[in-house]
Amino acid sequence: MAEFDLIVKGGTLPDGRVTDIAIRGDRIVAVETLPEGVTAGTVIEASGDLISPPFVDPHFHMDATLSYGLPRVNASGTLLEGIALWGELKQIVTVDDMVARGLDYCDWAASMGLLAIRSHVDTCDDRLLGVQAMLELREKVKGYIDLQLVAFPQDGFYRDPTARVNTLRALDMGVEVVGGIPHFERTMADGAASLAELCRIAAERGLRVDIHCDETDDPMSRHIEALADETIRHGLQGRVAGSHLTSMHSMDNYYVSKLLPLIAEAGISAIPNPLINIMLQGRHDSFPKRRGLTRVREMQAAGIRVGWGQDCVLDPWYSLGTADMLDVAFMGLHVAQMSHPAEMARCFEMVTETNAAILGLEGYGIAPGNMASLVVLDAKTPVDVLRLRPARLAVVSKGRVIARSPRADAALSIPGRPASVRRRAPG
Structure with missing residues (x-):
């Protein structure tokens, strides 16, 4: 034998x-x-x-993947049209559709050595079809891919009239990470309030937090500051991630010099998504045109954990993609100008060990x-x-x-x- x-x-x-x-x-x-x-x-x-x-993706939208062109193409290429388009698609999609597309994507991921994925699933749907589909998908692929799910109120935890209740329902159904999108609430105050409640929910349930945070070109979108404060208030250090953080690209240096130590003190991880961020951001600029990637090197120098995310593949927001985290890291090192050999090696680590740590993977x-x-x-x-x-x-x-x-x-x-x-x- x-x-x-x-x-x-x-x-x-x-x-x-x-x-x-x-x-x-x-x-x-x-x-x-x-x-x-x-x-x-x-x-x-x-x-x-x-x-x-194995490669690890800390930020993805599995419920929307491989749906490009349904029911139409994002003509402007903007984040907001993508959100509106996803709202149209939600009205016609079925659980079986999402499971089938998710299985196809997981086949791609398996072939590329991508064996752990954190996927946000929309909770702004009273039927919670996406949650049902992703829970079913998680069970189907658990023998070869670890699929971690985030309860994500795409249309705003407070802005959507039933998102709060449905997000709690999703967590009760077995979704294991608390999500949010404060910059999409009606006011900055509502965004801050949503972070306070979402972090409280996570603390009470013993869950991790992953927030779509400041995914905008507006330098005054500063919800990451509130997220750091709520993280410390609720004792969530090391369990919280801020995804995107693109407004930091446009902030003045003095404010960022104050902000980075706060993020580091809170133990918040950052998840930029270079393929999507540089495609969606700066759409309202002429020239010079901002590219929207957050301050990766500066955050790492401040001791903040930063991992690259995929975000989207062939969906309302992004018309390309192959489930290859090396494509993500390759684009990221170019846009962040991480050309020193040690920085390039760190980009490889970002899609392996760093992302595994962000997800809290055991035995990795x-x-x-x-x-x-x-x-x-x-x-x-x-x-x-x-x-x-x-x-x-x-x-x-x-x-x-x-x-x-x-x-x-x-x-x-x-x-x-x-x-x-x-x-x-x-x-």
Whole structure:
């Protein structure tokens, strides 16, 4: 009988170690060079390839994904038209539609090594069809993808007449994170009040919080300040995330110098979504045109945890996307101008370890005793992974190989040149 169920041989970890990984059941049991003759039911040869923990997306909208063009296209490309369009789609969508599209997206995610997703689900619907669909989807994919759900009152916790009641209903049904959108309330005061109540609800229920916060070009949208205050007031440090935070892109430097220490003191994580933020923001500008990404490097320098999010794929807000978190990190490092090798490596960490910490995932990472989930990539270093966005040669989820892809070598027919080419960095 084989000693292990699966061995990944000779791969390189993100920290540069070359090692074997032995798996039994759904757990990693050894990360070391194994002696010759050790047997396994399945062996993956990974010599020269990077072995990464799975990719994690801390911000997504699974209830809307793959619905692009239904019932029409977002002609202006703005956030507000996207919200209005989603309101139209909600009137005609069914639970089965959302589950089917969600399963298709999870197939994409699995093939890309994206094995944990936090998805906001709209609670501004008295039928709560999206909540029903996402709870059903979570159950269907739990064997290979960890799907964490946020109760998200898309049209405003107070602005929508039944959103408050329905958000509480969603939490009672099993949604595990409290969401909100204070900048979409009717007034700044209502936005602050919504944060006070949402944080109180989370504290009473022992839940995490993830707020769509200041997703606007308006530098006076400063709900992140109120969120930091409520986080401390309710003892939620380390359990709260502010998603988007695009207004910080337009704030004056003096105010930001006051704001960053407050966010750090509250232990709030930040989740910018570069693909979507730079597509939606600045639509009212001529030139110079703002791109809307929040102050990533400055927040990291202040000790704030920052992770990249996907947000949308083929839906009312975004017409592209492939479920590849490396696309997200690649765009993020460009817009945030994170070009130093250490910064680029940090961008890789942001879509793996950092995002896992934001979600509070247990047993994450390549270490003995942790969940046996990993990705074998056709590259050798994290920076080269970002450059190439390479093939996922193998995806292992909870001890099972769930996806394989061939290398993306190109055949050449050029006299005097090699028969094939691989675009890895030299060395």
